[in-house]
Amino acid sequence: MSSRTRIMIADDDPAILDSLSLLLEFEGYQVTTSSNGSELAEMKGNLPDLVILDIWMSGTDGRDICRALRTKEVTRNLPVIMMSASSDIGSSALEAGASDFLPKPFEIDKLIKKINEVLNSTSNSGEEGKFLS
Numbered sequence: 722m723s724s725r726t727r728i729m730i731a732d733d734d735p736a737i738l739d740s741l742s743l744l745l746e747f748e749g750y751q752v753t754t755s756s757n758g759s760e761l762a763e764m765k766g767n768l769p770d771l772v773i774l775d776i777w778m779s780g781t782d783g784r785d786i787c788r789a790l791r792t793k794e795v796t797r798n799l800p801v802i803m804m805s806a807s808s809d810i811g812s813s814a815l816e817a818g819a820s821d822f823l824p825k826p827f828e829i830d831k832l833i834k835k836i837n838e839v840l841n842s843t844s845n846s847g848e849e850g851k852f853l854s
Contacts, residue, residue: 784817
């Protein structure tokens with residue numbers, strides 16, 4: 722992917738934010754992070770190309786954030802990959818409007834594959850809210 726591809730990672734675990742940032746920057750992505758999921762729900766301009774959003778964050782449920790993003794015109798079609806250590810809640814991520822779901826722990830190659838699939842699907846079809854294999 723191009724270095725112009727901007728990804729925002731939202732997770733309340735600083736170790737995950739740091740490690741994913743380093744790995745994705747190494748892959749050529751421009752990365753920003755947030756440990757406060759509520760910031761995402763307030764996004765209005767200068768949006769990333771994709772959001773990686775943890776479901777279980779302190780004081781905030783990532784699914785609620787995703788639902789809020791889907792209700793606003795400016796973020797309605799923003800691709801969101803949700804992740805969680807609870808692998809059995811992937812269907813609730815889909816119901817909340819996630820573009821895809823990734824259970825933790827995961828290998829970086831699997832994340833890169835999902836990022837590419839979601840970005841390609843979004844740019845080709847404009848569809849959202851479905852899981853990609």
